[in-house]
Amino acid sequence: xxxxxxxxxxxxxxxxxxxxxxxxxxxxxxxxxxxxxxxxxxxxxxxxxxxxxxxxxxxxxxxxxxxxxxxxxxxxxxxxxxxxxxxxxxxxxxxxxxxxxxxxxxxxxxxxxxxxxxxxxxxxxxxxxxxxxxxxxxxxxxxxxxxxxxxxxxxxxxxxxxxxxxxxxxxxxxxxxxxxxxxxxxxxxxxxxxxxxxxxxxxxxxxxxxxxxxxxxxxxxxxxxxxxxxxxxxxxxxxxxxxxxxxxxxxxxxxxxxxxxxxxxxxxxxxxxxxx
Amino acid sequence: xxxxxxxxxxxxxxxxxxxxxxxxxxxxxxxxxxxxxxxxxxxxxxxxxxxxxxxxxxxxxxxxxxxxxxxxxxxxxxxxxxxxxxxxxxxxxxxxxxxxxxxxxxxxxxxxxxxxxxxxxxxxxxxxxxxxxxxxxxxxxxxxxxxxxxxxxxxxxxxxxxxxxxxxxxxxxxxxxxxxxxxxxxxxxxxxxxxxxxxxxxxxxxxxxxxxxxxxxxxxxxxxxxxxxxxxxxxxxxxxxxxxxxxxxxxxxxxxxxxxxxxxxxxxxxxxxxxxxxxxxxxxxxxxxxxxxxxxxxxxxxxxxxxxxxxxxxxxxxxxxxxxxxxxxxxxxxxxxxxxxxxxxxxxxxxxxxxxxxxxxxxxxxxxxxxxxxxxxxxxxxxxxxxxxxxxxxxxxxxxxxxxxxxxxxxxxxxxxxxxxxxxxxxxxxxxxxxxxxxxxxxxxxxxxxxxxxxxxxxxxxxxxxxxxxxxxxxxxxxxxxxxxxxxxxxxxxxxxxxxxxxxxxxxxxxxxxxxxxxxxxxxxxxxxxxxxxxxxxxxxxxxxxxxxxxxxxxxxxxxxxxxxxxxxxxxxxxxxxxxxxxxxxxxxxxxxxxxxxxxxxxxxxxxxxxxxxx
Numbered sequence: 001x002x003x004x005x006x007x008x009x010x011x012x013x014x015x016x017x018x019x020x021x022x023x024x025x026x027x028x029x030x031x032x033x034x035x036x037x038x039x040x041x042x043x044x045x046x047x048x049x050x051x052x053x054x055x056x057x058x059x060x061x062x063x064x065x066x067x068x069x070x071x072x073x074x075x076x077x078x079x080x081x082x083x084x085x086x087x088x089x090x091x092x093x094x095x096x097x098x099x100x101x102x103x104x105x106x107x108x109x110x111x112x113x114x115x116x117x118x119x120x121x122x123x124x125x126x127x128x129x130x131x132x133x134x135x136x137x138x139x140x141x142x143x144x145x146x147x148x149x150x151x152x153x154x155x156x157x158x159x160x161x162x163x164x165x166x167x168x169x170x171x172x173x174x175x176x177x178x179x180x181x182x183x184x185x186x187x188x189x190x191x192x193x194x195x196x197x198x199x200x201x202x203x204x205x206x207x208x209x210x211x212x213x214x215x216x217x218x219x220x221x222x223x224x225x226x227x228x229x230x231x232x233x234x235x236x237x238x239x240x241x242x243x244x245x246x247x248x249x250x251x252x253x254x255x256x257x258x259x260x261x262x263x264x265x266x267x268x269x270x271x272x273x274x275x276x
Numbered sequence: 277x278x279x280x281x282x283x284x285x286x287x288x289x290x291x292x293x294x295x296x297x298x299x300x301x302x303x304x305x306x307x308x309x310x311x312x313x314x315x316x317x318x319x320x321x322x323x324x325x326x327x328x329x330x331x332x333x334x335x336x337x338x339x340x341x342x343x344x345x346x347x348x349x350x351x352x353x354x355x356x357x358x359x360x361x362x363x364x365x366x367x368x369x370x371x372x373x374x375x376x377x378x379x380x381x382x383x384x385x386x387x388x389x390x391x392x393x394x395x396x397x398x399x400x401x402x403x404x405x406x407x408x409x410x411x412x413x414x415x416x417x418x419x420x421x422x423x424x425x426x427x428x429x430x431x432x433x434x435x436x437x438x439x440x441x442x443x444x445x446x447x448x449x450x451x452x453x454x455x456x457x458x459x460x461x462x463x464x465x466x467x468x469x470x471x472x473x474x475x476x477x478x479x480x481x482x483x484x485x486x487x488x489x490x491x492x493x494x495x496x497x498x499x500x501x502x503x504x505x506x507x508x509x510x511x512x513x514x515x516x517x518x519x520x521x522x523x524x525x526x527x528x529x530x531x532x533x534x535x536x537x538x539x540x541x542x543x544x545x546x547x548x549x550x551x552x553x554x555x556x557x558x559x560x561x562x563x564x565x566x567x568x569x570x571x572x573x574x575x576x577x578x579x580x581x582x583x584x585x586x587x588x589x590x591x592x593x594x595x596x597x598x599x600x601x602x603x604x605x606x607x608x609x610x611x612x613x614x615x616x617x618x619x620x621x622x623x624x625x626x627x628x629x630x631x632x633x634x635x636x637x638x639x640x641x642x643x644x645x646x647x648x649x650x651x652x653x654x655x656x657x658x659x660x661x662x663x664x665x666x667x668x669x670x671x672x673x674x675x676x677x678x679x680x681x682x683x684x685x686x687x688x689x690x691x692x693x694x695x696x697x698x699x700x701x702x703x704x705x706x707x708x709x710x711x712x713x714x715x716x717x718x719x720x721x722x723x724x725x726x727x728x729x730x731x732x733x734x735x736x737x738x739x740x741x742x743x744x745x746x747x748x749x750x751x752x753x754x755x756x757x758x759x760x761x762x763x764x765x766x767x768x769x770x771x772x773x774x775x776x777x778x779x780x781x782x783x784x785x786x787x788x789x790x791x792x793x794x795x796x797x798x799x800x801x802x803x804x805x806x807x808x809x810x811x812x813x814x815x816x817x818x819x820x821x822x823x824x825x826x827x828x829x830x831x832x833x834x835x836x837x838x839x840x841x842x843x844x845x846x847x848x849x850x851x852x853x854x855x856x857x858x859x860x861x862x863x864x865x866x867x868x869x870x871x872x873x874x875x876x877x878x879x880x881x882x883x884x885x886x887x888x889x890x891x
Contacts, residue, residue: 050842051842052843052844053839053842054746055843056837056838057834058746059841060837061830064826064829071823071826074822079819080812080813081815084694084813084815087699087703091823091826093737098744098830101741101745102674103746104853106848106854106857107848107849108846109857113738116737119730119733120731120734123733128722128723131709131713131722140707140710140813191847191848194847197841273713
């Protein structure tokens, strides 16, 4: 039941998380920051704006991104296979990339191509992470993971660590905010959206927060306090990293993912498999 | 059963002969169209017969095939001489010598020479449903300023018959004959245009595939010498004393036929031929012999060192071919590399050999056949109607060729996205391999599947990205009228793919699982309604439908949805718009291609030497 509620309320919850993030980030920079509900104020403002678009395909893909993102979350929370949920996320990326490539704007197109580089970095790792959870729990079912007696995070610490470093890639945080890169390509795929259509994209990003942090929560097994703690740690860590690091080149990101994170996760899985 | 199998094999041969001799437009078009219902009917009737069936053949057929063998090899020899290609001549000579040795060694066997089981029947259906429309497509394609329409269509139709024959033989010597016949067919078709490039590439295809032929002959010699039998069924019924070396050579021939690196060049060379050639080579025939062969020997090689080395090699090709595909700019070449890559995955799954892996392999074979036939047909339409060959010419295709782009989009979705068959194949592989992980092995396999599928996804998204680019605002999309034949073939594939995807769970449970069961035992896959279950995992029907609807909306909706909002130019930070925008060519990866191929050679040698136990 709770997962149905969570799925339905995901955009709201994601908005709160995003608002919280802005507050936390501001405090880390010794600013006051916006109010917690600022994302929702933005939401109402954007919805009230005159709808402007480049062309229908582009606007539509923004909306499709939002729907696909929500659906991926629904699959994660309501389905029983984590692996399928990982692949559902690709549909959202498809909508984003197709939309961003469809306009004649170099920033947007460059952002779309960089988005692909993000995918090549985190997607194999997501698969490895799910497989590692399977190895620990013996099932791909999210319900089995959440009723597992042990402590997954202690059995696959390296995988968890690798995933922690993958979160900035998925959520577009520095040093891996390469596809958005506000100072460089002005938001990448987002740049040409405006008004309600931008709002769709924006809300899609909030849902992605819930999607990612649900995976973090899974590392706690049946110990929900541990899961919650991990989510808080991951949240603070990602924001700290975001605040304290400069943006990397996309080549560096891909190299980091493939030369460091993936081997690390694979090593953990091999060791665990041998241990068992 | 015997009659139906004969019909399936002989009908295309007869039709091809009539088309070739008549050389009349009416006969060519009518007969090719007619083949579609007829072959579907015969394939279906054969499918509902009790199987597996061993079918005796008259003695003269054996003799005829032997004579045909020598004729074929003599023809290769002759081609080598007139084209002044030493390699072809030498390889043909070696084959002739080996064939004589094999024939001298061979003792009479009572095992029937034709063996029709589930896999064979599946291939009949694939050839009928996927292969024949390509021939229909070719009848119109060749009207666009190509010479020799009738002989070309005749060869395409004949090829279907050859394929049907190749998958129904039991005798490995016959299999050799048909293996080399497919080589001949591809040789003739690749060289069809007769210009310098076509000749060179057809020579390449010929000598590379001849290596596969030699490998089969060597395998045959070892089988006859050590085991005393040379039929697939005998092989499967005595798994304990089959010589590994022979199996090693047999898998080598599969790797060559399946265009696995380093023998991938011949399949790439096939793109100089008229597009239906690529369509037919990639989808229903020719390269599919490779996974077919591995599936045939899968129960015997399962768990051996040979299987493991095959897994390493094909998995490597799966990833690396996808990476190299990123660096290509020719649309047909991109498709060719993705075929090579997915063939790797099919063979990998077949070599793993557990029930679920075999199911995954079969699903990949079926869906890849449909999707690749579809994509190459669209590539042919692009080439002939819109004069587009390179992806940088695909700019703004959404305005120029909306319908064709929609079809290409759908084909690409089929190659990688969620509810479609290829995804299900990958999903099954990852879940199955996760089970093995309990023993600490196969971690490489997960990396292969995860990485390869990610690379293929970004490849397709990259190509789609460039073709959906639009000018400012909404220009009216211009619907170019396409010939009826083209539309028929496109819609045919589209509807089939859509129908199978909607009913994918019952399709897998009712059609694919029995086939896998006959190869490797009962897989733990079943369907309740439209929901697919595997072990404890479930792909719910709402997930299948949800993903399908999302993807259908993404690729169809742009043509129908027109928002009532004000249209502006892109903001673009107020800067000037560039005249053209290209896409990334991944130059940084291109320089590694040599290393990739070199490493694949090493793996290839390892398969034969270590896997075959020659050391």
